[in-house]
Amino acid sequence: MPAEPAEPAETRVLLVTCSTFPDGEPGHEHLDAALTERGISSRWACWDDPYVDWSAAELVVVRSTWDYQDRLADFLGWAGSVGASLLHGADVFRWNTDKSYLVELAAHGGVPVVPSESVDNPVDLRAAIARHQPAVVKPRVGAGGHGMVVVYDAGTWLPVDPGPWIVQPLVGSVMTEGEQSVFVFGGRPVSQVRKVAGKDDYRVHEHFGGTSYDTPLDPEAALLAARTVAVTTEILGSELVYARIDLMRHDGELMVSEVEITEPGLYLDHVPGNAALFADALAARLRPEKL
Incomplete structure (x- = not known):
């Protein structure tokens, strides 16, 4: 019987993905390089790989686990088994992977949400x-x-x-103005992507014909994204190290369409600068004496 693979020594950050993206999310090489430049050893690992020793890393960071919707109970069970090194933890994932959180977010007040x-x-x-x-x-x-x-x-x-x-x-504007995604690291909006639906479609995802563009950070979108993260933090009682806030304009008002905490794509292939900013956010969580 073959021996179980050993966890590489000195892996400080495990970046969590799925078997469809074993090497990491699109543009992962930018994040790999940014972590290396900061002296942070890291590697990508599939969340359902039974041979990974999750306890060997200081931080376990969920990134491209884009098969969770088909195996949610297994995914949440895995998250619950990892322990305190996991950002942001099973309870946050349980809340965020069920879109009924939009109803709770709207009821809590403080941010406009697309009626849900x-x-x-x-x-x-x-x-x-x-x-x-x-x-x-x-x-x-x-x-x-x-x-x-x-x-x-x-x-x-x-x-x-x-x-x-x-x-x-x-929301008709998704086919004209598109959807805005604001990346918030450490509570601070840092960058933005504009996503537009494909011809004769309403979905902005690239695999459905949508197109994504790096775009300057819009003050209105940035303010709403920061406020959304603050309200979400209040609801969850948990710090959000990173999140992506998706926004649409409905009835003339910019509104929240999604709060992506569990596995928000960083669009590193479109916004490679997100890699350095994300690496800085992770570095701030690691023991400073070892950096």
Whole structure:
């Protein structure tokens, strides 16, 4: 029987990914280099690799675990087993991987949120669609736009996904102005990406034909993103070392569409400068005497 692979010595940061992206998220080489430049040893590891000794690292940082929606119980179980070295921890992931957090965020006040309803059964789903139609329906647990549909007639449409669901109005500006993503590290907005849906589509994700652009940090978007992280921190009672806040303009007002804490893509292939800023945020969490 082959021996289990040993954890490389002096690995201070384990960057967590999935088997679809074993080498890390797109543009990972920029982050790898930024950590090396700061004297921080790191490597990428799949969250479900049974041979990884997670306790060997000072920090375990979830990055591109983009299969969690299909195995959420396993993923949260893994997160709960890692311990205090994991940013941001299983409780935060449990909250953030269920899009019903948008309803809680809106009820808490302090930030405008795209109107959202959480529904658990087809009867309530049909009623919610009728209130918002044309409505966007998406699984409460999901990533990358998978399972998202636009429904124009609540009376004739039948769901394919078994639910539960989040129902929102179709925000038309996503097909013109696009969606803004603001990266917030250590509570400070640092950069921004503009994502525009593909032709005749409403999804901004590149695998659905969307296009992403590096864009200057907009003061209005930055202020709303910082406020959103502050309110989310208050709700969770937990510091957020990094987050991505997605924003859309609805009825003329910039609103929060997603709060990405668990595994927000850093768009390193579009904004390579995020690598240095993210590495600085991680360095601030490590024992200074070892840097």
